[in-house]
Amino acid sequence: MEHNYPIKRIVDDKGFLVDMSFQKQIDEQLVRNLYYHMLRIRTFDRKAINLQRQGRLGTYAPFEGQEAAQVGSALALNAEDWVFPTYRDHGATITFGKNMATTFLYWNGRVEGCVAPADKNIFPPAVPIATQLPHAVGAAWAEKRRGTQNAAIAYFGDGATSEGDFHEGLNFASVFKVPVVFFNQNNGYAISVPIEKQMNSATIAQKSVAYGMPGYRIDGNDCFAVYFETKKAFDYARSGNGPTLIEAVTWRKGAHTTADDPSKYRSEEQGKNFVDPLIRLELFMKNYGYWNDEWIQAAQEKTTSEVEAAVVEMEKFPPPNVADVFDHVYAEMPAQLVEQKQAYLAHLGRL
Amino acid sequence: MTQLKEPNRKNETTKLMTLIQAINDGMRLILAEDNRTIILGEDIGKNGGVFRATEGLQEQFGDDRVVDTPLSEAGIIGTSIGLAVNGFRPVAEIQFLGFIYPAYEQIMTHVSRIRMRSMSRFTVPMVIRAPYGAGIRAPEIHSDSTEILFTHMPGIKVVCPSTPYDAKGLLIAAMEDPDPVLVLEPMKNYRSKREEVPVGKYTVEIGKGKIVREGSDVTLIAWGAMISIAEKAAEQAEKQGISCEIIDLRTLYPIDRDIIAESVQKTTRAVIIHEAHHTGGLGNDIVSIINDTSFLYLRAPIERVTGFDVPVPFFTLEEHYLPTPARVVEGIEKVLHF
Ligand SMILES: Cc1ncc(C[n+]2csc(CCOP(=O)(O)OP(=O)(O)O)c2C)c(N)n1
Numbered sequence: 001m002e003h004n005y006p007i008k009r010i011v012d013d014k015g016f017l018v019d020m021s022f023q024k025q026i027d028e029q030l031v032r033n034l035y036y037h038m039l040r041i042r043t044f045d046r047k048a049i050n051l052q053r054q055g056r057l058g059t060y061a062p063f064e065g066q067e068a069a070q071v072g073s074a075l076a077l078n079a080e081d082w083v084f085p086t087y088r089d090h091g092a093t094i095t096f097g098k099n100m101a102t103t104f105l106y107w108n109g110r111v112e113g114c115v116a117p118a119d120k121n122i123f124p125p126a127v128p129i130a131t132q133l134p135h136a137v138g139a140a141w142a143e144k145r146r147g148t149q150n151a152a153i154a155y156f157g158d159g160a161t162s163e164g165d166f167h168e169g170l171n172f173a174s175v176f177k178v179p180v181v182f183f184n185q186n187n188g189y190a191i192s193v194p195i196e197k198q199m200n201s202a203t204i205a206q207k208s209v210a211y212g213m214p215g216y217r218i219d220g221n222d223c224f225a226v227y228f229e230t231k232k233a234f235d236y237a238r239s240g241n242g243p244t245l246i247e248a249v250t251w252r253k254g255a256h257t258t259a260d261d262p263s264k265y266r267s268e269e270q271g272k273n274f275v276d277p278l279i280r281l282e283l284f285m286k287n288y289g290y291w292n293d294e295w296i297q298a299a300q301e302k303t304t305s306e307v308e309a310a311v312v313e314m315e316k317f318p319p320p321n322v323a324d325v326f327d328h329v330y331a332e333m334p335a336q337l338v339e340q341k342q343a344y345l346a347h348l349g350r351l
Numbered sequence: 352m353t354q355l356k357e358p359n360r361k362n363e364t365t366k367l368m369t370l371i372q373a374i375n376d377g378m379r380l381i382l383a384e385d386n387r388t389i390i391l392g393e394d395i396g397k398n399g400g401v402f403r404a405t406e407g408l409q410e411q412f413g414d415d416r417v418v419d420t421p422l423s424e425a426g427i428i429g430t431s432i433g434l435a436v437n438g439f440r441p442v443a444e445i446q447f448l449g450f451i452y453p454a455y456e457q458i459m460t461h462v463s464r465i466r467m468r469s470m471s472r473f474t475v476p477m478v479i480r481a482p483y484g485a486g487i488r489a490p491e492i493h494s495d496s497t498e499i500l501f502t503h504m505p506g507i508k509v510v511c512p513s514t515p516y517d518a519k520g521l522l523i524a525a526m527e528d529p530d531p532v533l534v535l536e537p538m539k540n541y542r543s544k545r546e547e548v549p550v551g552k553y554t555v556e557i558g559k560g561k562i563v564r565e566g567s568d569v570t571l572i573a574w575g576a577m578i579s580i581a582e583k584a585a586e587q588a589e590k591q592g593i594s595c596e597i598i599d600l601r602t603l604y605p606i607d608r609d610i611i612a613e614s615v616q617k618t619t620r621a622v623i624i625h626e627a628h629h630t631g632g633l634g635n636d637i638v639s640i641i642n643d644t645s646f647l648y649l650r651a652p653i654e655r656v657t658g659f660d661v662p663v664p665f666f667t668l669e670e671h672y673l674p675t676p677a678r679v680v681e682g683i684e685k686v687l688h689f
């Protein structure tokens with residue numbers, strides 16, 4: 001079936017502007033901000049994979065290849081907005097303000113890793129697929145009821161569009177005209193299942209039609225397209241127009257998680273037509289005179305030392321507290337749980 | 352004492368298998384034998400399942416019989432119902448028990464109830480397989496052990512093998528059962544040991560427990576991944592001169608009441624072990640069975656060693672959630688020195 005959702009790009013694979021209308025809005029500050037954050041989260045991601053291989057981190061979900069989608073969207077938010085990520089969106093949440101060491105802790109089996117800074121509305125990552133979409137709608141609805149200018153973003157994958165919660169979230173958002181942006185990263189695969197087997201529709205963007213909301217299909221490896229389209233969707237939401245669905249077409253370069261072996265289901269050749277988002281931005285910077293070796297080197301040193309410091313912080317973190325197994329389940333612990341906790345702590349004391 | 356008639360395995364061709372290989376072998380046999388069988392799930396085709404339970408099956412039987420579905424548990428179970436009422440024998444894989452909840456409505460309201468609502472005009476002979484349990488350092492929410500949501504549900508049977516032999520036999524029995532069966536597979540046991548498993552077809556009867564250790568002082572009742580905890584506790588107790596009998600329940604609904612009653616009447620004491628939460632756990636049903644059948648034989652109140660009334664914690668704390676041999680030994684001491 002034909003569709004009306006061509007992929008929108010601002011910069012092409014060789015780093016040349018294809019949409020001149022953005023020429024004025026792209027300045028050195030934006031370019032450097034995008035590059036710096038993409039480099040920063042890539043450094044984090046590669047470090048995490050290494051730590052996992054060395055047995056210093058648990059199973060980890062890498063996002064290499066999706067940096068433009070995650071950074072471009074996260075930088076388009078206001079500080080008071082709400083973020084509802086999945087397990088693969090820690091690139092976006094770190095960019096938005098989640099602590100790196102905390103993020104490492106999450107992947108090391110520590111519940112502390114779910115906790116965002118008090119001034120950032122970042123939900124714990126959604127592990128059951130698509131469950132976060134209705135949450136984002138509810139949080140955005142609350143902002144609307146309170147009459148604020150804040151909005152919410154829900155991150156989700158291509159596979160998530162098959163779950164009921166995806167459809168229920170979009171429907172509620174459009175019925176109640178809620179200020180939420182549904183930000184899909186179509187990375188081609190849901191674990192081993194390619195998008196052609198996931199859905200019979202040619203695009204994810206076109207699913208917006210059924211819910212009467214605008215839908216955009218963008219090049220998810222073009223950080224400018226991601227940044228400006230996300231900003232546009234947020235402006236639309238903040239002006240009281242309701243939700244938008246964005247499909248950012250990208251590619252998961254690595255495994256689904258460190259426990260996954262992609263050679264079981266896809267060839268090395270696949271994905272070769274996707275130009276790495278950092279390389280693309282580098283080409284753009286060189287084409288338009290933004291590339292500065294000294295600045296790049298300083299950025300590399302700064303991000304590397306930040307990631308190394310976060311590893312040290314994660315590894316120095318106090319050992320898990322057994323009481324935490326019991327202490328955060330209720331505001332006031334029911335008597336029978338108090339009894340279980342005391343009996344268990346007493347048992348540990350006897351060992 | 353109930354002695355199960357174990358098939359004589361000496362004359363059969365056997366092969367060393369892990370639990371996951373035994374599951375794979377069971378599905379392979381029935382796919383070959385019964386063309387009504389259809390396997391559905393996420394990542395079960397080319398990828399062979401995230402645990403490799405369906406490894407090689409799509410290659411051998413084709414992608415219309417071993418089907419990678421869209422990512423939707425309600426879709427998998429809902430369409431399996433339609434397939435089952437219309438002549439097929441679906442085996443649905445849910446990737447982790449912690450992700451079965453989107454399908455809960457389909458199971459609670461339809462899988463378990465269509466026979467009753469149609470007075471047996473429509474039946475749902477399907478199998479749902481789901482890996483469950485903590486203790487493998489999995490990411491959060493992958494470690495649930497919520498069997499009682501299903502044992503509480505009239506119209507579906509629930510089995511939980513702990514060994515490769517039982518896994519294959521119970522899975523085949525489930526695939527041949529006229530009613531829906533949930534097969535809970537302890538992830539922790541998937542590759543923990545190998546045993547000789549017949550390469551041919553056999554079944555393990557649904558609804559029958561098994562004595563895995565004979566003893567005289569106390570009966571330990573467990574299933575799935577908790578069997579090895581019970582065994583370790585029994586060994587430690589033996590050093591104190593306490594003789595433990597262990598029942599591997601194997602089927603969680605319908606429970607083998609006779610094996611429990613006979614053993615408890617002999618030992619006069621019982622400790623129940625499960626990794627699910629304490630309140631509302633299956634242990635309570637077992638206490639009721641002992642109460643109904645063996646109350647006057649008891650020399651001590653029954654002990655339950657279970658997970659706590661908290662969500663399964665992140666993996667750095669999961670050892671503090673799961674029953675340990677030390678906790679079970681304390682339970683044993685308590686019933687012995689009452
Ligand atoms: C309800 C539910 N079912 C199954 C899973 C197991 N699972 C984890 S990730 C995943 C694939 C998700 O694919 P997609 O939505 O495309 O996101 P991606 O991983 O590609 O970022 C699956 C099936 C889950 N986490 N939750």
Ligand SMILES: [Mg+2]
Pocket residue numbers: 157158159185186187188189190191
């Ligand atoms: Mg995907």
